[in-house]
Amino acid sequence: MTARATESASQPPADAWRVLVPVAAVAMLAALWASLFYAPTERVMGDVQRIFYFHVPAALTMYVAYGLVFLASLMYLWKRQERWDELATAAAEVGTVFATIVLITGPIWGKPVWGTWWVWDGRLTSTLVLWLIFVAYLMLRSYGGDGQQVARYCAVLGIIGFVDLPIIHYSVTWWRTLHPGAVIMTEGSIGQGVESSMLITIVLGVVATFLLFALMLTLRLRLERLQRRAIAAHERVREQR
């Protein structure tokens, strides 16, 4: 454990976050402005529809993050390099933040439009289940035991959880569905049926959210590396005594 921890800890922590802070901040402000002032008010739903400009990008980001957990888990089981485990840890945590944002913004929109905070619809249910899987993943991270054991266990869960996604999707969709279907990318056409300023706003939202995700991920990764370096240093001191 000590040998592995030192090997990865010897790499300097990534500094990309210094650049990402101003870039992500500007993009977030631009997306906020566009969603509140630039995009027109939706005819039927009214102002509450504007929450889409953050709800949808957060959902996309959640899938990207959990996709990263899957890839990093596969790579860890294959290569057994600690950096893949660090990436999986960071992506799972940040992904769960975005999943939580999706689950909070959804009901805020659902109450005025559907008349209820929550319905047991296909997409809502599968998002909740996905969130639960990764909360279990984070608990396994906390209680899973020593460094390499917890890394292996989490890699297995990361793979099982991601492979489960399409099955969860089909099972709950067959069960029932009410969530509005995809409006932007329907079969054969992209962007038809949506006001162009709305489309621009949502693209801006996606870009801003991805930048925010990249920033959070690099910061979390940096923290994880520093933490592991501290643990390795602590163990070295103890061995020398």
Added chain:
Amino acid sequence: MSGLRRIACIVGKDLRSELRTKEALTSTVFFALLVLLVFNFAFDPGTRDVTVVGAGILWIAFLFSSILAMNRLMLNEREDGGIEGLMLCPVPRTSLYLAKCATLLLVLLASETVTLALFVLFFDPPLGGGLVELALVVLLGTIGLVSLGTTFAAMAVRTRTREAMLPLLLIPIAVPLLIAVVEATSAVLSGEGLGQEQKWLQLLLAFDVLFLGIGYLTFPAILEE
């Protein structure tokens, strides 16, 4: 020894030790009986249509009692260096997965048969001639639970929270399986049969094949020391 015979040896050893104490069998059957009792008070299905809530009651009894059995069988290996002994056997780790799955499946099928008989006795669902179909659904559903349960129980007993971890890992992943078995079982219990519900059987089959495959491939990574 061929691969299958090695697996049969380990299953034989596990079943022998289970039959001596009957720990997993008695605790799962008794627990399932308690679940049936609690749901009888909670829903009073005598007055309501048992076809509406029956499938749910049955599968909650199966699910919760299977969690007990999974933990029991893995905790046995933890004591007295059992798992270390198994890992020293000249058997591939992937075979250990299949052996553990087989033992768990046999124990669960035995306890589920008793639970099912008690369920029919207490709630008297209009089964019609659906017993074979019901057996098929229970078999496919149990294989799915076993494929995940073996992996997750092997992890859970080595975490700091021990057996408390297993349901947290198992239940969210098993959601599609639970939806499928409850829908299919409802169709059988109401006497309609599986004619309209083929898709749930296909989903169960896909679930079983997929997670047995992943469990088989990843088990060596869980047992590593």
